Amino acid sequence: MNKTPSPREVAVNLLDQVLGEERLLSELTGAPRFQKLPPADRAAAQRLALDTLRGLERADRILKPFLRKQPPLRVLNTLRLATVELCQGGAAHGVVNDAVDIVAKGKKTAGLKGLVNAVLRKVVTKGPEEWEKLRIPRLPKWLREPLVMAWGREAVAEIEAAHFAGAPLDLSARGDAERLAEKVGGELLPTGSVRIQGQVQVSALAGYDTGAFWVQDAAAALPVKLLGDVKDLRVLDMCAAPGGKTLQLASAGAHVTALDISENRMARVQENLTRMGLAAEIVVSDALDHSAKPYDAILLDAPCSATGTIRRHPDLPHAKTGDGIMELIGLQSAMIDKALDLLKPGGTLIFCTCSLIPDEGEVQIEEALERHPNLTVDTPLPQGISAEWKSSEGGIRLRPDYWADRGGMDGFYMARLIKAA
Numbered sequence: 001m002n003k004t005p006s007p008r009e010v011a012v013n014l015l016d017q018v019l020g021e022e023r024l025l026s027e028l029t030g031a032p033r034f035q036k037l038p039p040a041d042r043a044a045a046q047r048l049a050l051d052t053l054r055g056l057e058r059a060d061r062i063l064k065p066f067l068r069k070q071p072p073l074r075v076l077n078t079l080r081l082a083t084v085e086l087c088q089g090g091a092a093h094g095v096v097n098d099a100v101d102i103v104a105k106g107k108k109t110a111g112l113k114g115l116v117n118a119v120l121r122k123v124v125t126k127g128p129e130e131w132e133k134l135r136i137p138r139l140p141k142w143l144r145e146p147l148v149m150a151w152g153r154e155a156v157a158e159i160e161a162a163h164f165a166g167a168p169l170d171l172s173a174r175g176d177a178e179r180l181a182e183k184v185g186g187e188l189l190p191t192g193s194v195r196i197q198g199q200v201q202v203s204a205l206a207g208y209d210t211g212a213f214w215v216q217d218a219a220a221a222l223p224v225k226l227l228g229d230v231k232d233l234r235v236l237d238m239c240a241a242p243g244g245k246t247l248q249l250a251s252a253g254a255h256v257t258a259l260d261i262s263e264n265r266m267a268r269v270q271e272n273l274t275r276m277g278l279a280a281e282i283v284v285s286d287a288l289d290h291s292a293k294p295y296d297a298i299l300l301d302a303p304c305s306a307t308g309t310i311r312r313h314p315d316l317p318h319a320k321t322g323d324g325i326m327e328l329i330g331l332q333s334a335m336i337d338k339a340l341d342l343l344k345p346g347g348t349l350i351f352c353t354c355s356l357i358p359d360e361g362e363v364q365i366e367e368a369l370e371r372h373p374n375l376t377v378d379t380p381l382p383q384g385i386s387a388e389w390k391s392s393e394g395g396i397r398l399r400p401d402y403w404a405d406r407g408g409m410d411g412f413y414m415a416r417l418i419k420a421a
């Protein structure tokens with residue numbers, strides 16, 4: 001019978017696939033093989049992988065003087081993970097022993113276990129002090145350069161600092177958010193989300209089993225709030241997965257149609273609706289093929305580069321290269337046009353993307369207004385949001401460095417559009 005791998009070994013497996021095969025962590029951690037692990041091991045492995053990806057640049061700089069040539073990826077990722085742990089206060093004995101064991105297990109890497117042991121002994125001595133001297137890890141050039149053009153070098157440096165700091169856990173409450181904050185030991189944010197700092201097992205939180213909350217970044221919770229009162233309205237959540245906005249709409253009393261092309265992701269949406277005791281019509285289909293009688297309101301969280309979520313998903317810059325963004329921009333435009341076809345006269349369209357790239361946000365709205373003379377922008381400021389975050393064309397631009405003292409927020413763009421009656 002195979003022994004259950006340690007969280008460190010599982011984390012190295014994840015790193016091998018992200019850095020060697022350009023796969024996303026969300027895809028890997030959703031796989032049955034990962035889900036079969038004990039919950040505590042899953043949480044530990046995921047945390048180790050995320051910490052390593054955030055600190056990858058620093059780890060490589062620390063390891064470079066101790067390596068004459070770059071070892072195989074499996075060995076390098078083991079060294080990277082161990083270096084990050086050691087430099088962040090991990091117990092040397094356990095970290096080094098586990099790293100040696102991981103390398104010793106592989107037929108192609110076993111001969112390098114002595115190297116791993118020797119290198120990490122040097123890291124134990126010199127690494128932690130060097131770690132604090134190194135710069136905040138930077139975004140790859142394919143992303144950093146356009147963001148510098150959009151927001152300036154100082155802002156991008158602050159965004160990178162927010163990415164490196166990571167993301168706390170945000171919850172949306174079904175009911176009284178202040179009471180939920182008290183029950184889970186969290187902070188009630190100005191926008192109404194509840195934030196918990198530190199490592200948390202979501203399923204162990206008070207209220208999880210009774211559907212008192214769902215996990216949703218504070219920025220991602222705002223687009224639905226732009227709709228105002230949706231009770232008894234027919235609302236289309238046009239790209240619904242992973243489902244946070246569907247839950248918001250359903251809990252507010254809307255008659256929701258949740259539409260998405262991914263059957264697997266929509267199964268998760270249905271699971272969460274069931275856990276929350278909420279209902280929505282689930283439709284698995286290409287949004288561009290959808291037909292129905294006109295909706296009162298539509299929420300379009302369009303497919304995008306997801307560059308605003310890197311503080312929570314540090315694998316993205318490593319698993320993506322920027323290829324395909326132009327195709328996404330074209331798809332977003334087509335989806336806006338389709339949404340307007342499905343919207344009744346006088347209806348409201350919320351367009352949003354979790355992107356930091358203006359072409360996937362501000363520019364989309366500017367161009368939509370040119371294509372549709374019957375369209376106007378009327379975006380209210382949600383509770384707790386600064387007027388300085390309003391963008392020139394009338395939308396709202398959020399960045400990871402906003403609320404830095406509280407733990408930041410996802411990068412997001414959102415705008416409320418009104419179709420003429």
